[in-house]
Amino acid sequence: MSTLSIAKKYVELVSAHQNxxxxxTLFSPDVVSVExxxxxxxxxxxxxxxxxxxxxxxxxxxxxxxxxxxVDGPWPHGDRFVVRFSYDVTNKPSGKRxxxxxxxxxxxxxxxxxxxxxxxxxxx
Amino acid sequence: MSTLSIAKKYVELVSAHQNxxxxxTLFSPDVVSVExxxxxxxxxxxxxxxxxxxxxxxxxxxxxxxxxxxVDGPWPHGDRFVVRFSYDVTNKPSGKRxxxxxxxxxxxxxxxxxxxxxxxxxxx
Numbered sequence: 381m382s383t384l385s386i387a388k389k390y391v392e393l394v395s396a397h398q399n400x401x402x403x404x405t406l407f408s409p410d411v412v413s414v415e416x417x418x419x420x421x422x423x424x425x426x427x428x429x430x431x432x433x434x435x436x437x438x439x440x441x442x443x444x445x446x447x448x449x450x451v452d453g454p455w456p457h458g459d460r461f462v463v464r465f466s467y468d469v470t471n472k473p474s475g476k477r478x479x480x481x482x483x484x485x486x487x488x489x490x491x492x493x494x495x496x497x498x499x500x501x502x503x504x
Numbered sequence: 505m506s507t508l509s510i511a512k513k514y515v516e517l518v519s520a521h522q523n524x525x526x527x528x529t530l531f532s533p534d535v536v537s538v539e540x541x542x543x544x545x546x547x548x549x550x551x552x553x554x555x556x557x558x559x560x561x562x563x564x565x566x567x568x569x570x571x572x573x574x575v576d577g578p579w580p581h582g583d584r585f586v587v588r589f590s591y592d593v594t595n596k597p598s599g600k601r602x603x604x605x606x607x608x609x610x611x612x613x614x615x616x617x618x619x620x621x622x623x624x625x626x627x628x
Contacts, residue, residue: 455607499584500581
């Protein structure tokens with residue numbers, strides 16, 4: 381599969397809220413996922429391996445009520461592609477509702493996503 | 505300056521169609537600019553040095569009538585940031601009007617943009 385095919389499949393699945401299917405079918409078992417900043421309560425911006433990435437996603441979903449989530453793109457360049465995410469969510473612990481945008485940069489090797497990096501403003 | 509400050513300045517200048525000012529003030533003289541594909545009539549997707557990058561921009565402007573150009577973002581991650589471009593242009597040689605979107609990935613070092621990479625679908 382070309383980078384663009386994988387990228388389109390990714391956008392299709394995530395748009396349909398099938399993130400777990402995207403993870404199981406499009407990602408390498410050894411994927412590395414890197415946040416722009418270290419998450420609250422976390423020790424590193426980096427998660428290694430598909431289990432750690434799935435756990436990070438599950439924890440985020442448990443802590444947020446998602447009112448809407450939109451994915452734009454993909455925009456490819458060689459073995460990488462970019463997408464844009466727009467969220468409207470309520471953080472359950474704080475009860476705060478907020479909108480946020482971020483960009484994702486994905487790297488493909490041997491027909492699997494081997495690296496994902498998320499771009500958004502952080503404090504500190 | 506932080507990556508985010510440079511990124512915001514970039515978006516501000518490009519939104520005001522001050523691309524040449526952005527190039528002169530925010531970019532390294534040794535900047536490398538990489539397209540997703542080799543441009544028509546070009547020999548490489550890569551331009552090296554601020555003069556080559558300025559010439560590429562000038563050529564593009566001479567060949568397109570810009571009806572609207574929008575820049576979204578920036579979204580930072582460490583020493584890099586992403587923006588999204590949306591264009592509505594007419595290619596002057598062909599007379600064809602088209603809309604296109606792309607993402608830009610910029611890398612900052614020593615307070616200057618040292619690398620820009622453009623993400624969009626290419627044929628072949």
